[in-house]
Structure formats: C-alpha cells, structure tokens
Amino acid sequence: MDKFFNFVVKKPFLTLLGVIILLVVFSAGVFKIYLDNDLLHWFSKKSKIGALNYYVNERFESNNPIIVMFTLEEDVLRISNLIHIRRMSKEGKEIEGIVNVISITEVDDVKSTSGEMIVDKLFPDNFEDIKDFEGLKKYIKSKESYNGSLISKDGKSTVIILQPSPEKNADYVALKVRKFIDSYIKENNLNWKVYYGGTPMLLNSITDLVVRDLRFLIPLVSFVVFAVLFVSFRSIKATLLPLITVLIGTACAMGVMGYLKLPLTTFGVAIPVILIAVGNAYGIHVINEYHEKKKNNHVDVALLSVLKRTFIPILMSALTTFGGFLSIAFANEMRSARDFGIISAFGVIFSLIFTLTFIPPVLKLFPKGKVSFGKLTEESEHNIFSWWARFVFKYKKWIVLFFAGIAVISAYFLTKIQIKVDYLSYFDKKSEVAIVTDHINKTFDGSFELKLYTKGNVLDSTYLRTLQIIEEELRFMAGGKTRPSSPVSIFASLNEGITEIPMIPENAYEVENLYFFIDGNESIKNILSSDKNECLISFLLPSMESSTRYELVKKAEKLLNEYKNVSIIDRKVAKEKIYSFVSKMILNRMQRASITNISLKDIENFLSSIEFKERFKNYEEKYKYLCEVANNFYSTFGLKTADISKSDLLYGLSPLVWDTFIYPEGNTLVFEKTGVAGLMKLFTDVELTLLKNQLISLILIVIIVVVLNTITFKSLLEGFISLVPIIFTVLVNFGIMGLFKINMDFITITIASIAVGAGIDYTIHFLSRYTHEIENGKNYEEAFYHTFVTTGKGIVFNSLSVGLGFAVLNFSGILPLRSFGILMFVTMVVSALAALTLLPALIIYLRRVLKFY
C-alpha cells in the first residue's frame, strides 16, 4: 500500500485521470437503469415464494388485472352509455399487451328458457335489437355475476377489467391503457369520473413516487451534507471534497446497477441517499487528519502520513458498512433487497476508492486553505468534551444502569412490532391512490387477487363439487360478498342451460358433454388449462389487515390440503352437512345482495323446516323440488327475484339435490397438486420471510463486525465489546418501532443491518484512538480524556451528517421510506451517543481484563 500512497501523492494528475476514467466508464451505466416495482419480479421464478405465482401466470396467461372504474351521474345501463363502454372495451383489447377484457357489454351469458339454451353476449352486437331493455336491466341487477362485479349496486358505476399478458410489464401496459381511456373520455366529451385501480396502476403510482423522490431527495441530501460539513469545517474546499467524492461514488454504483440490468425499485430510491449520507464519513476523517498534520508538515509529508494513519480505520469502517449491506443481500430471497444490498456495497467501495484517489490529489494540487470551526474555539471545544469525559467517568455506574434500563424497555416494545407488506402501505391514507383504491374496493370486489390452483381431472363432478365447497367456505370466511372467477360457476351455468338447474352435474359424462360448449373458448383460458387438468379460482379482494389476510391464506391452504383426498357420502347420511353448507352458500349470496337482516341461524332454521328428500329420479324432479324450496324462501323472508335472482338462489340451494356429498380427508384422490398464489399470498409470504431474513442478516453482520474488529484490535474481547453500543442501538430501534407502531416491512427491515454496518464506525474510532493512546504510554485515565477531546468532535459531526442525510428521507413520498429515514437518524445519533457514553463506561469497568490501565 505504501507504493500506492506514494503514487497518489507524487502523481496527482495521473491519479485524477484514472478517477475520471473510472467515473465515465461506470456512471455511463446509469442510462441503462429501468424501473420495476412489481413485487413478483422481486423474486426469481425458482424461488419458493415466486415459483407458483410465475407458473400460474404463464399457464393461465394471467397477470394482475387493470381495473378502470367509471362513475356516472345517471344509470350506466342506458344505450348511449353502453355504446361507449363497448367501444372502450373493444379498443382496449387491441392495446398491445392486453390479452382479455371483461366488461358488462363484453360478457357471455347462458340462459335457459323452455327447451332453448341461449348462449350469447349479455348485450347483442346491436343494442337496438334488445326487445325488453327494462327486463334485461332487472335481470342484470339481480344476478350476482353482474351486480357488484361489473355494475355497482346503485347502477351508476361500472368497471372494465383489462388483463395484461404475463410476458409484458403490467405497469407499462397500464400506462397505455390510462392514456387510451383519458383520450377517449376527452374526445367524446364524457362527463364520467374515471378511477384507475388494480395492481399495475398502483405500480405506476409507486414509480411516479420513486422518480419524484430521486429528483428531489438527491439534491436535498447533498445540500444537507454540504451544510453539516460546512458548519464543521468552515471551508468550501473541505466541504466540497467529501461531498464530490461520495457523489461520484454513488454515480458509479448506480451505473453498475444499470450494467448488471438490476431494476430500480422503491429500495433503489434509498441507495443514493444512503451512500451520500454514509460515504462522506471517510472523506471527513481524511480531511480532518490532513489539517491536523498540515500544521507542522509539508503537504506531501502530511498527505502520506494521513493516508497511512487513516487507511486502516477507514478501511475497517468501509468493510463493516460493506458487510452490513452484503448481509442484507445474502439474507434475502427478495431480489430487490439483494440488489439493494449489492449496489449499496459497491457504493461503499467506490466511496472508499475515491476517498483515497480523489481527495489527496486535489489537496496536493490545491494545498492552501484552513479549517476552523466558527464561534467555538479549539479551547471551548476541548472544554465540552472534557466535561463529557468527566461526566462519564464520574457517573459510569449510573450510565450503565440507565442504558440497561433503556435496553430492557426496548426489548419489551420489540415484541409489539407488527409486520406488514402491502402496496397501499406505500401511500398516505389521504393520497389519491389510497382514496381511489378504497373507492373501488367499496363499490366492487377489490383489486388484489387470491388464487387457488389445483391439478387433477377437472372434468370430473367430484372435482368440481369439491372446488365449489372450498370456494364457498373461503368466500364465507371473507364475508360472503366477494365472488370468485371459477370454472365451477361456468359449468353450473351450462348445466342450467340444459336442465334449468344451475348446479354441477352428477357425473363426469355430463361434465364432459358440457365442456363441449366451452372447448377452445378464449374466455376460459384464464381459469382452465387447455388439457383440462389444471384450473384456477381467483378471488378479487380489498386490502386488509395483515392478520386477516394471513388467516384467509392459511384457511385456503388448509382447505386445499383437507380436500386433496375426499370421501363421497350418500345424501341420506350427509343431511346435516348439506344443510350447513347450503346455509353458508345462501348467506354468501345474501351478503353480496346487501341483504343483511337475514342471519346464518335464520337460514339454518328455514332449511330445517323443509322436507329433505332422500332420492330424486331425474333433473325434472330436482328442479321441481328446488323451485318449491326457493318459492318458500322468497315468501318466508319477504324477498323478490329482484333482490336475489332465481338462478342465484337455485345455485345456492342446489346441494340439497346432490345425490352425494363430499367430506374431506377421505380415500378418494381429487387433487394431484394444489397451491395458493396471487398478490395476497405474495404479501403474506414476504411478511413471513421478513422476520427470518432479518435474523439472518443481523447474525451475518454481527459475525462480520466481530471478525473485523478482532483483527483490527487483535483481541476477541475487544471485538465483542465493540458490539455492545451497536446492539443497544439496534434494540432501541426495534423498541421505537414497537412503541410508535412503525411496521416492519421490506424497507424498514434493512435498518438494523445498515445501523450495525454504519454505526460501528463510531465505536471503531473511539476504541482505535483509545488503544493508540494506551500504546503511546498514557494511563487509562489520560487515554480516556485524550480520546474524548480528539475523536469526540469527529464522531459527533460524523453521526450528525450521516443521520441528517438519512433524515432527508422523511420528505419522501413513500411512507415506509419516511419511517426508514427517521429511524436511521435516530440510530446514528444513538450509536454515537452509546459510543461516547456506554462504551467508555464499559471500558473503565473492564480495563483490567482488557489490559487498558
């Protein structure tokens, strides 16, 4: 290294040329950076979390849907409005990247009337051909497949759901959809309110936030760091040098991101801010030391001395920070967290390299100038830190007890931390995105998918009825309103077309015959594979609390597992189970129709009062029986077909006429394979892995720090002692999160590791100087005071500049980044405080063991 230092000092121009070349080559990669905030893309196809999601998206050509909701001042169901909806639907399907469009005008309907089966679009090609428009309107409003799914209950809102291809970035497709809809509305002077929802639209809003943040926060953090440095050094040169060093280091790191084709995510916003905040520390130490040495030495001698003296501490400092970021990279299955860790680690190394190759040559070429600290003279500075040293020395016992108390309280609040992963948590509740999403959720089903995947002989009635039981149980648990997209309802509708009963047929032969109608049909490819042995049930759900979502996902997994193998029981034996199931099915439909004055108990009582027939000869008998029960139901509860359509009610009652019922955990194999997928599952999985990743990353960084410090101080005990202030800091961080209900998510989870990696610097500097003073012959008391007055200022200003740099993230538009910024500020201040109070107190107590006396 001496040869290198000599080269840097003796050949400043060449060294600077090398810096410029590095800068140009690496930073050019910035132009290759692209944005991708899709949570699924943060996991590889082979990862445990991502695998089924990717598979299901490709197999069923599905992706998170784009939802466009229109709210009108009049009824949607008017021909003039329907014409526009149809045009937007048809033209929407032509947009590149859209594979399917569902809207009220583009949906198929199956009806049965006296020997005829009508399989047609709900609305004909020519709206003028509709003979009974009022009748059709009543029909639509009574059917749960339309009411609440495609038309709102008040009839004034409707949705067009556009399905992007899984091969395209859904957020880019969503941008095209938005542009098209906006221009259509404008060109046609429609006085319609348009709300854009669905995950791809949310991703666009997140992207807007990311871009805005980058444009705003990078200059802001640069200004803050500049201000802190200027207050410290009172010299433009001394302020600009560390700042420029870290800016060029950051540019190179971001360029590496572009070259490695790593996408910029919400994590990525934090990278430049973190690097600017953390990376300038190395420059601060070099300049501080240089101005001390320059007083009595020639520039070359001073520079060489500075490089030799500061190299090890700043190298160790950089390596611990580097290790902190790498621990995030290696501990995470999430590619975004890994990429964040890797690029940040690169940034730290670049900052170190440029600190050693940019600052010294510039100082050599421009040696004049001095550093002074404003109103505070050296003497007053000396007095502050001497006072501090005396305080710690005198009250060391109370200091240790105080810190121990804080640690215990923090440990208690640590247990209160909530883990939450949700796109909506990015946004303020008052933000447009949150308001729009909430509005769509209240008017229709929701925007986030939960998908149930099964594999087996789909064209088997037992298989389909098992699916029916699972989807109705899950629907019941979710409150009953949400209606899944599923092959079950399609086969039930087709059966209705033939037999007038909407139900899954009794045997596989009938199911096979019904499949004839939909074989090769485009509209089923999202729910049924072409080889008929895989299917997908999709629920659209609103955003919900993590605990509720977790329970729902767990229930879905449990049901799929329980019903993998079933028993087929005769209806006579299964009477109670049938009644219980039918009660839930009916209640689901009541909930969806907003009929809330009828409880589950009411329905159960009603069913107990009807005659249970043990046998039916044919479909005609079943139909007659079900119609009697349905009529009885309408009159008992004072309902009409306008409240709940006869078709929906018959479907809910249909298990009453099943010849057999299905019990879970039997001997008949139904599903060869099952799984739960969709965004809801993704959120839940990420939450569950966060804790594990956090622990792994913490353990890794602790090991790295202990090893590095043991090497530096040549003592394992010192290596462990150096951890104490930082472990305390991490505990306080978690305690604050628990106390102030700051959620642990995929951004705040990185705090602990970064805090260890960055905050350990203060401990290293204090211990390093203290050891140096002891080795120079001072006793422990003299070494103690001298360490305080020499490193104290550096540690305080270092922590302030880093902490304030992080605090800039409080101005981010992304909520989790705000929490991250504030918490990082606190951890930097706490770690500096612990390094200057708790650590010295411990050193005094352990001086004999450490041989510091």
Place this chain on the structure above:
Amino acid sequence: MNRLNLLILLTLLWATAFGLSGQEVLDKVEASLTGYSDQSATAEVTLGKIDGGVEETRIMKLWSAGKNRRVVKFASPPNVRDIGILVKSSDEMYIYLPAYKKVRRIQGSMKDQNFQGTDFSYREIGSFEYSDNYDSRVVKEDEKNITLELSKKPNSDAFYTRIIMYVDKENYLPLKLEMYVKEEARKVLTILQREKKEKYWILTHIRMEDLLKKHYTEIKMKDVIFDTGLEKKGVFSERFLEQPVK
C-alpha cells in the same frame, strides 16, 4: 369476315381481355364446391400446436345440403361420442348431448366461436359460403392462379374484415385463404389435397392455422358420398340428431 362474326370475335376478345369479375370468380369457386344437392362424409380431425406435436384426433360424421343445412356428429373420442349439432339455417342451431339425452336449440353468438376446440368456427365448419357476407374483387391474375380480395359487406356480421383467396384457374378451386381482422392476419386455410369424385370436387385434406394461438386443425375427408336424398331421409331433424353414431 362478315359483320356478325366480327362482332362476336370482338365480344370474345373483350371478355378475354378483361377476364371474370371478382364476384364471378367467387361464384365459380362456391359452385365448384357446392354443386351437389347433398353430401355425407367422415372427417378425421387432427389438432395440434404449430411448433409442437399432435394434441388430439377426432372422428366426425358430416351431412350437408344446400348452403346452410348441416349435421355434425362425433364418433370419437369417447368423451364426445354421439354429441351432435344440427344447423337448419343461419339462426337455427340445435345440439344433442347424449349424457343428458336432450336436444336443445342454441341461440346466440356461438357461430363465431371456435368449434369444439378446433380452429374452425361453428360458422366455418362444413361450409364454404362467402358471397353472402363478402364483396369480391380480383387483385392479381396470372396463367395459373387468381387472387381475390374479399371485403366484408357493410351490414354483414361476418367475423373477418378481409379475406385473401388464392384460386386455381384451371378448376376454380381454392388453394389458400388468408383471413384478416383489420390489418392483422388471424388464420390461414390451406387446401392440401383435393379429389374429383363423380362430377364433384372434394377438398380432401385441409389445414387451418390460427396465427395468434399458434395452433392448427387438419381435416381429412373420407367416404364422401353425394346426392343420396338426405332431406327425404330426415337427416336434418332433431330425431336424427338423437340417434347414436354408427
């Protein structure tokens, strides 16, 4: 040469110089394929991916008469055996499902949906009628072939906006059809083999490719019999539809 002969010669020259119109060519094409009063045949239908292998083979029995009357019954595979479709007119279609032992009239927009997983729509299967829905013009003509461009008539409900038809000039049989929706080519129908039986031409082997789905359907026609009085035998009736395939 007298004046009458000169007039005849000039008329013939005129007709030769300008050739047939697109509509005339189309009429000849349709006539070459539908000249019979009725036809019955067995069709072997093969489905597969364009860049993959064969997925499935089915056997169907076909009976047709005139422009619109058709009966299609499945002989294999077992899961569709005896399912039958009866088309009486463009608006009158019936289906028989043997599992339910019921015939149901079907109304609606199924005619442009793919027929039973094939790349032919209900409208296309067993039918070669275009003049009702398309205007035709000649875009190219050489010694052997004529290329027609068929454009959808304004009030037609046909699915394709435009069809390019390549016609063999010798016998006015189609060679290939390219079907477009707006500017996008959606399907290609290729006539791979044809035979003349009695006085009628049969397209014995055809292949339809769906360019979007990258899927194909090949139909081979066998045991073709013409003019056997199917109407009188009551083939185009619901009763016949219910009978099992022999």
